[in-house]
Amino acid sequence: MVSVHLIAKVLCCVVFVFGGLLFSSDAQLDPSFYCKTCPNLQFIVHKVVWKASLTDPRIFASLVRLHFHDCFVQGCDASVLLNNTDTIVSEQQAFPNNNSLRGLDVVNKIKTRVEKACPDVVSCADILALAAEASTFFSHGPYWKVPLGRRDSLTANRTLANQNLPAPFFTLDQLKAAFVAQGLNTTDLVTLSGAHTFGRSHCSLFVNRLYNFNNTGKPDPTLNTTYLKKLIKICPQNGTGTNLTNLDPTTPNKFDKNYYSNLKGGKGLFQSDQELFSTPNADTISIVNKFSNNKDAFFDSFKVSMIKMGNIGVLTGDKGEIRKQCNFINKKSTKLDVNIVASKESPEEGMVSSI
Structure with missing residues (x-):
């Protein structure tokens, strides 16, 4: 942890170029955003994430997924963290998230530590982005400076979460369409899919490939036959679908290029x-061939695509808020406040993003 602390201290206040990409954007995000107001932010995030991994090795993949499932609904605004209330219909019970989102408790622990160090300063949306970077780094993946300055949404959108999160049964055309809708290209699609180099899945999300692919009564012909036999043992026909298996059968807890192999x-x-x-x-x-043969090419592309994804639909300036608790909007943010914020936005800015 000492080396991580030094990285955070040395790089915090430096505006610099990494991999040819200047860390600023139309959304006015900047890695040094909290340099003066919360200089220990990155160290706090890394420390909590690392400590969580000591008892839960799956947490790294879970936190990366949480960031994805936030950004791909109405932008990177921490809407996925909001619980059900009288005015909020939580995205956490959407089909792609229900009983599968993990890491919410870790995000809350980070927020608690951050609030003690720098009250009312750091958004939950930025914590999600930082936790995803920390998780990738600690899993032997790439490190990048996360552009910061996002604010938190006052709303959630379960309908969009149900409709627009890419599904595990999507065809390539469907995947491309979903990513293009968010301003992400084919290279981003292949690159960000590489996050499946770690983590696990319930059988219910792929069992159709084992027994009745596309209603043929046969397995998916693209499945390796030896791999198919292993999956059948884990996921019996007519089983509960709740058994877990690794997304990467070779190095399931390591961020590497084996996904492509x-x-x-x-x-x-x-x-x-x-x-x-x-x-x-x-x-x-x-x-796929390029990344399978060249880890550095994959890692470099992943950094660029994660930063690009992290810019989707962000709230900055006086939009949204800085939540005191990540699971709830602040008490002052009533329904009237939401309408006031919406009225200040142009039609384009007020529209929710989809993927």
Whole structure:
């Protein structure tokens, strides 16, 4: 942890270029945003995430997924963290999230520590972005300076979470359409899918591939036959669907390039994974091959795509708020306040993003 602390201290107040990408954006995010107001922020986040991993090795993948599932609904605004209330219909019970979101308690622990150090300063949306970076770094993946300055939403949108989060049974065309809707291109799609290099999944999300793919009564022909036999043992036909298996059968807790090697061997767990390599003549095949052969190329691309994704639909300036608790909007933010905020936005700015 000492080295991480030094990184945070040395780099906090420096505005710099990394990998050819200047850390500023149209959304006015900047890695040094909290340099004066909360200089120990990155160290606090890294420390809590690392401590959580000592008892829960799955937490790294869970926190990265949490950031994805936030950004892909109405932008990176921490809407996914909001609980059900009289005025909020939580995204946590949306089909892609229900009984599968993990890491909410860790985010709350980070927020508690941050509030003690710098009250009313750091948004939950920025904590999600920092926790995703920390999780990738601690899993032997790349490190990047996270652009900061997001504010938290006053709303959630379960309907969009149900409709727009890419599903594990999506075809390549469906995946591309979902990513393009968020301003993410084909390279971003293949790159961000690489986050499936760690984590686990319930059988219910892919069991159709084992027994009745596309209502054929047969397994998905793109599945490696040896891998298929292993999955059948874990996920019996007509089972509960609640058993867990690794997304990456080779190095399940490490952030590496093996995800792409798995696709080349027919060992992508989700249909949406395998589509990247097994769709005939797809332009994604060459990207999979590139990343499979070159870890640095994957890592460099992942940093760029994560920063790009982290800019989706962000609230800045006087929009939204800085929540005191990540699961609830502040008490002063009544329904009237929401309407006032919405009235200040242009039609484009007030529209929710979809993916």
